[in-house]
Amino acid sequence: MALFLYLHFPALQLDHLQLSAQSSKLPVALVDQQHQLLQINAAAINAGLKLKMGLASAAALCPDLQLLPYQPEQQAKVLHSVAQQLYQVSSDIALDKPAGLILRLDGMLQLYGGLEPYWQALSAKLTALTYRYQYSCGATPYAAKCLAYQQAGLITADNRLFNNALNSSPLSATELIPAMQLQMTRLGIHTLGQLQALPPAELARRFDSQLLSYLGRLRGDYYHALEYLQPEPGFSRYLELLYDISDSTVLVKPLATLLQQLEQQLSQANCQCYQLLLSLFFRDNPPLKLSIGSAQGEYKAQAWLALCQLQLENLPLPEPVYGLQLDVNHFAGQQHSTAALFNQHQARMSALQLISLLQARLGRAAVTGLTILNQHLPEHASLRSLPLLKGDLVDNQTKAQVQAQVLALRPAFLFNKPQPLTEAVTINQGPERLCPDGWQLAAQRDYFIGRNQQGQWLWLYRTANQQWFVHGLFS
């Protein structure tokens, strides 16, 4: 007989946030778009707050309540990571978003030699995770879920216990939509027991198939398909060197072996990866960890090796290396299709490849792009950004407007810090007056275009108290 365990995490996102914040003394609540409380912490419960309470009453009851928005994607990530971690002790785990996990147990019982030892292992793992949870076993996923919602906590395979508990379950613990629950209440039907006592034929004449399909799955009459979690692929290999290597360039050869293996695995999965983690192990010193990235994604060992070489070239080693470890946490995307057979050798590398190369050589921080921002003040009108990133001008209308404005004459070179004007200039155009914002009228600047004795075109400004600065140079 099949046996399922349902784990319900009533406040997953909040608990997760609190883990990192470590400030559980303050009452905190997550609210949804309708300003209802969805998750609350212990301090908030103590203040008398309840789930589904409106923001107004909540605020009145507990004025120092901290509010955070409920983010389903965030919670889904946490749920996924919980499942990943439980995967170490239990194999068949299905995600039941937004806050539940369904574990199929019958396979595991043999492995652990019974329910009791299995539950011990699992609950130890759960306790370590520190998220609040409710649980129960059940003969079907829905039965376990319904019981877990009521915090039944049944760890058993006894069908009689299940049935008793299910029969007295309120409809609010079921999967029936609220409208259906209301309809049942208004027929005087409040529990699953009352509902199940009605002949299915009579129900079929009155309600849609959803109800019958729910009841069927609840009882196990209908098959309930579950999609079990697949462990995430990744690459992790350790290579002990045959002899210690003290010249970093010599490391390339053993590394090539590892990269070959990686390429093989990537090819099998038709994937590529964006980042490698290379660890070098020493006898006395702690291991040295290098991260090597490729902006466009790569799977070829040759390409990766070239990038690694660049990093290794200038790397001083504190002592000889005795082992290498190569880790790739995420495989991603599809491999690029190979270039057409008769294509000429066009540009040797793509822009992305060039950037990877520059970054490997100069360091990540040294390579940036430039984006135009929608701001009046010159120092705010552009921004260093990731290379090759398109600007943040979102909608087309503003884009057009901004483009018209950008056509305003602006110098190609802007000083980081404006220089005081020290030479004689002749003013050619201006003034253009700019205020930093509505609050700093005194900080307004009048910009002019002028020319110095050498014939350079300068971008100048005058402050409110008549001081002159050079802010940029026209090319």
Next chain:
Amino acid sequence: MNYAELFCQSHFSFLQGASSPAELVTQAAALGYQALAITDECSVAGVVRAYRCINEQQLALKLIVGSMFKLDKLQLVLLCPDKNAYSELCRVITNARRRSSKGDYQLTEWDLMSVKHCFILWFPSADDDSDQYWAKWLQKYQTGRLWLAMRRHLSHNEQEFSDYCQQLALQYQLPLICCGAVLMHVPERLALQHCVSAIRVGKPIRELGRELLSNAERALRPLAKLAKLFPQNWLTETSAIAKRCSFNLSELKYQYPAELVPEGETASSYLQKLVQEGSKKRFADGVPPRVQALIDKELTLIRELNYEYFFLTIHDVVQFAQSRQILYQGRGSAANSVVCYCLQITAVDPRQIQVLFERFLSKERQEPPDIDVDFEHERREEVIQYLYQKYGRERAALAATVISYRFKSALRDVGKALGLPVSQLDFLIKNIQRRDSATSWQQQLGALGLDSNSQTTCQLVQLVEELRGFPRHLSQHVGGFVISEGPLYELVPVENAAMADRTVIQWDKDDLETLELLKVDILALGMLTAIRKCFSLVQQHYQRSLSIAGINALGDDPAVFQMIQHADTVGLFQIESRAQMSMLPRLKPACYYDLVVQIAIVRPGPIQGDMVHPYLKRRNGIEPVSYPSPEVEQVLSRTMGVPIFQEQVIALAMVAAGFTGGEADQLRRAMASWKKTGELLQFKDKLINGMLNRGYQLEFAERIYQQICGFGEYGFPESHSASFAVLAYISAWLKHYYPAAFYTALLNSLPMGFYSPSQLLQDAKRHNVAVLPVCVNGSFWDYDLQPQSQEYAIRLGLRQVKGLSAAGAALLLKHRPAAGYSQLSQVRQAGLNRADLQALASANALIAISGDRYNSRWQLLDKQHSLPLFADETECNPIAIADETFNTKAHPALAETSSGYNLSTLQRGQLAAPTAIEEVLEDYAATGLSLQQHPIALLRQAGKLPRSVPAAALTEVRHKSPVRISGLVTLRQRPGTAAGVTFLSLEDETGTANVVVWLATAQAQQQAFLTAQILQVDGILEREGEVTHVIAGRLTDLSAELAAFATKSRDFH
């Protein structure tokens, strides 16, 4: 140097301009401008305010009326040199506005072609094609009145654009002028301008970037600066244009519709004739000489002030209402005149209260006549349609109401513009206590988690304060009509309102007053509907014909006043609120004028002025009646020396503080807009010093000022109270003599008043009126009177059934057999949809034909019966069919459970019948009320309320003794006038108990206090005369005892 600013937008260019018209004209005058044109976008909504400000402050500034328009890339300003141009502008605006939905406009070339008088300032767009096109076009149609307008705002590439414009001017021989395109009166408004721009596009300020103004040059700039920016001849040209603009708003005169006066009569003679005819009807035994003298005096005054048409217009409207038997009642200062009594505009009899009729209109007070007419709320539309029909849409329109930013809306919009999260703003708005006078809202922000020193918080505080009072959009006035002889659009632009087929003018009632244009207020009042319905019920069932005047003519009835004195006033007009109820036994009104005082005294004005207790003391003879001076005695004698009414306070400002008539009128207007503008402060010193100088006590003067502020929150003049008192008395009379008809009429006129149907019916039961449940065979759509053992009982109407559509109910009634429905299938065949049928079942309306509500619903849910084939099938044997169609073999598990089921029970009573508690809960869920046991009674029987005293038994409890009560929380009220106290009403099966919760008690037990629907209160009983309160100590939430209880209390109204 002479300069006239010809392009200036006020904040009536909504969310563009950042200064009020008054600020703009004041600043322009201070800068030495010769003239200022207020040119809002397709609007003249701001000009009257500018005009008023110039007049009031005697500014040396000429006001030019104009408006700015956009049509694709074309932008221009029209200015009015004379009255013809003004009418033309109004017409253009009206046409452009009427083409679009509310708030928008759409100009066409035709509009511009038709311009023959207005001056045109044209702003090239920098798009060469478009500019060439329009330059040619404008030159063709508008030459001679056309200028090319230059702006300089120190923006980029300005020089090039200037050269380009001058080239255009040269090419087309256009004269050049300069203008400021002003949006702010001072540069410091830049932050607010950024803020409103952000609100307009719905994005935070920081995301707008280059869409914002780059500097503060669109403020009114000093002449010296303009002289540097523009060539002298451009500046001189503005002044020349201003000189040619001679139009002044004071030229606008209102022409009343002439058709009201028959040929051969003058308005004056016709009014006199109507009054004479009316007086014969009103005074059947001849007009008493004193009244005749009053009539003559009033008519003379009306003639002197030229108000005949105003009275004739209203007379015409009420004549129409009379002909359609629509109940109405006039109110307002001019309504309380014998002339209005004779014209049947009001039913207040001058013989009943002579004292009112002395203060009808006065030349000294310089206020326009005020007559509002209330009509039955369900039939007011007929009156409005009559006006539209009689005068046409061109000649009648509603006045506008300017919807302004209030604190909450300002905080929300500014907060969004500053990029605060919406949920945080909601939180702030819900939690800032504006009534907390001890901590300002700015301080509270800190307590609510905003860093009070942060830049954003400081900006928020400043911008919210600045934005408050800014107009947001124009809306329609509740009923103020403007009617004219000629087309209205020659007087003022007309635009579309949000409601279909409604048009509003661009001015509100203050603007109309400033220009001395009169409006006619056509208002809606629910109580008039109820009274008229009650009259028809009495006519139908008791064969007695009633009218308001008729009941009034019976004189003050002691039995009715006794009922009022005992605060038995649920459902009565104006005196049914809890505050009124607790005042009634103390004030003990015994005649009509007492009711006038009673209605006016429980208001913020007298309460904040601390006038209630002095009045009660004097009335009960505890304190002697005295007056500080004979002048004051004249004003206050009818209220025993205590100022109660708004008129008295204004009169006091005149006699005791030396206000002139004009100043008193300004004071009155300031009171009316106090909430919006806070203008009252400017009168404080003048009032208090004036009174001190004339020998009055400082304390008295302070109290008068407080009272004025109170009136500002909720103005309530005697003239309105007098008319309301008539209706209050009529409703009391009906309740006393025809209670069943009264409740029925009231229930059929909901929503109105303070009480829910449940509360009204419980009150009815306490007055021994029987109530019958809703039933498919007995009920009609409305509540109805049905005979039951020699009395009439109230039968619940189908309108009370939640979820039942009016169309469904109509079908049900249409097909109802004479003997009533006998089977469910008949009801189905009537054609009601599923939801309607379910609603009927839930309300237990089908109990007569298909059993209790659970089983009725169960039968109705059965889909097979709604198929045509089975429609004739009786309800009794559904199982046979079911077994054939549903193959249980495919579902062995199902077969197992159903096999144990006794098939015979699957017929009629398939489901267990509801329990008593379930019945009550279902009643509340389906109809919002229950005729069965009160939920509290059920709890009491179940032993859940040990030692709780029923509300009715509280009279037996000794003063100051501890007591426990329990009940449904039907009201949580925190009046602004009682600091820190919340009043709760707890309803049980015997009545309603009043609970007072002090702030500290509430704070200590917030959960029970705020969320309980059923509350148990342990406290101390306090009694003052007939008024009993329980002062709450411990609050216990019993809501869980009756889970999912469907009635919600009315919170904090």
